[in-house]
Amino acid sequence: MTTSQEELLPATRRALLHRIAVAQAEGRAPSLVAAVVRDGRAVWHGSRTSMDGHAPDENVQYRIGSITKTFTAVLVLRLRDEGLLDLGDPLEKHLPGTGAGEATIAELLAHTSGLAAETPGPWWERSPASLRTSLSDILGEQPFLHPGGRRFHYSNPGYTLLGALVEKLRGASWEDVLRREVLEPLGLNRTSTRPHAPHAGGWAVHPWADVMLPEPVEDLGLMASAGQLWSTTSDLARFAAFLVQGDNRVLGAESLGEMRTPAAPPETADVASGYAYCLGLEVRHQDGRTLVGHSGSLPGFLACLTASVEDDLAVVVLANCTSGPLLFSVAADLVRIVAEAEPRIPEPWRPMPEVESAALELAGQWYWGTHAFGLRLTADGLVSLEPLSGKGRRSRFRANGDGTWTGLEGYYAGELLKAVRRLDGTVDHLDLGSFVFTRQPYDEGAAVPGGVDPDGWRGTGSF
Known part of the structure; x- marks a missing residue:
């Protein structure tokens, strides 16, 4: 050197x-x-x-x-x-x-x-x-x-x-x-x-x-x-x-x-x-x-x-x-x-060399109950899941080659992330160590443990 x-x-x-x-x-x-x-x-x-x-x-x-x-x-x-x-x-x-x-x-x-x-x-x-x-x-x-x-x-x-x-x-x-x-x-x-x-x-x-x-x-x-x-x-x-x-x-x-x-x-x-x-x-x-x-x-x-x-x-x-x-x-x-x-000059952003459509389908906003999360695919081949605001559980995940990912850090280190699909192939929800993430808060169309009240969300007049 x-x-x-x-x-x-x-x-x-x-x-x-x-x-x-x-x-x-x-x-x-x-x-x-x-x-x-x-x-x-x-x-x-x-x-x-x-x-x-x-x-x-x-x-x-x-x-x-x-x-x-x-x-x-x-x-x-x-x-x-x-x-x-x-x-x-x-x-x-x-x-x-x-x-x-x-x-x-x-x-x-x-x-x-x-x-x-x-x-x-x-x-x-x-x-x-x-x-x-x-x-x-x-x-x-x-x-x-x-x-x-x-x-x-x-x-x-x-x-x-x-x-x-x-x-x-x-x-x-x-x-x-x-x-x-x-x-x-x-x-x-x-x-x-x-x-x-x-x-x-x-x-x-x-x-x-x-x-x-x-x-x-x-x-x-x-x-x-x-x-x-x-x-x-x-x-x-x-x-x-x-x-x-x-x-x-x-x-x-x-x-x-x-x-x-x-x-x-x-x-x-x-x-x-x-x-x-x-x-x-x-x-x-x-x-x-x-x-x-x-x-x-x-x-x-x-x-x-x-x-x-x-x-x-x-x-x-x-x-x-x-x-x-x-x-x-x-x-x-x-x-x-x-x-x-002399702060570090970051590497130039580069797009992913290739991406699987099944993985790209999962990118975007998800909800753990009422807590909003963002799932991103990054150029290093990892998936990141983190709260969109405030503090909360966050982790990066490594692909296992079978459509599932394993957590690399934090609360979800070692935990399995997978997409649960309906019979027609569409995504019902994400399962992360048994926690369910849905596209909408407590999505009534998804298999949420405990079910979703059929009367749905309500305002003060409904109490």
Whole structure:
């Protein structure tokens, strides 16, 4: 991926640089680097540093912490897509003897397994991997703190189990599988489990004095699949583009859409902040936008990758400090700056290449009771059904090839939409998960459950 500084307007580039300069200065970060991705490729890179006057570029490695979990989730979804597991499977089915086998794979991905957030031993991010030589060291004697599937509770050990699952089903180390199935196909040549020069050093900045202390760099060992990776803004820009668009060599767009769908019941505080967890990805709502990605931290490093699918924009921000700048806020601001200054130009409208007359016959206005809906056929081959005014249930539907459609989202996700016809072939009504939609409100000529009063509609004089 080539970074082209000329693809954004000068005023936009200056606004982006100003934002990261403020973040680096006010956050007291030794260095901070960022990249913006649009239309699937990096269009801007910026950096600020206080170290020696040589600003890091897009090829300098930083530790990315829990963004590693998104890579691990991709590996698990690949196993699912190949039919080697089901997300509803208990871990015990594929990886017996862990002591946490009752947790399902989906629960581990979504942090709803009930597992503890951290390991029972010493602070694992700052202690040698030799202290954790088995999964029992990771889980401890009482690995579960909450009932499975009941609440979101972020768990690093949970993603350690997913890494072990990948190793068991692939017959190779998590690192080797990651390199072969994700890093090499996507061209992420500067993403690795160990740092390779040039790379940033990790620092702790004193909270009450402008001085620094170097942080230790520990190999996480068995915890690698939860947070081991090092990467660059260039590589993460490629990875962000993949998370938005998909790549059939790694994972298709449909599975990535599933990864971006909230899967964990949010905590009360998360509801207020607009936060939800998906399958290896976080969703946040900021400035009227839905932003999906992941954050990460390890002693000496902060990281954030986030994307607005609607705006076709993604941002990566990395810093080499234990705490300081709030990287998600920085990333959200970078998305907003580009989206507002240079809004996405939509693709030209194009007519459908072909349309079946039976489907076209269904287009137009329908009524669910007295609530008016519009059914449209779109150029992507889908059917959309949504209220003509106000809020209400809406969904897009995919054709099944037999005259029926399956809901893709919202209340009607997975539900079947079909046209019920009379003996003469004309449409009587639409059936959507047993709900009847008619051309007129409670159409007396349609088979409406409960029937329609034969006296019909009436005014006040009829009461």
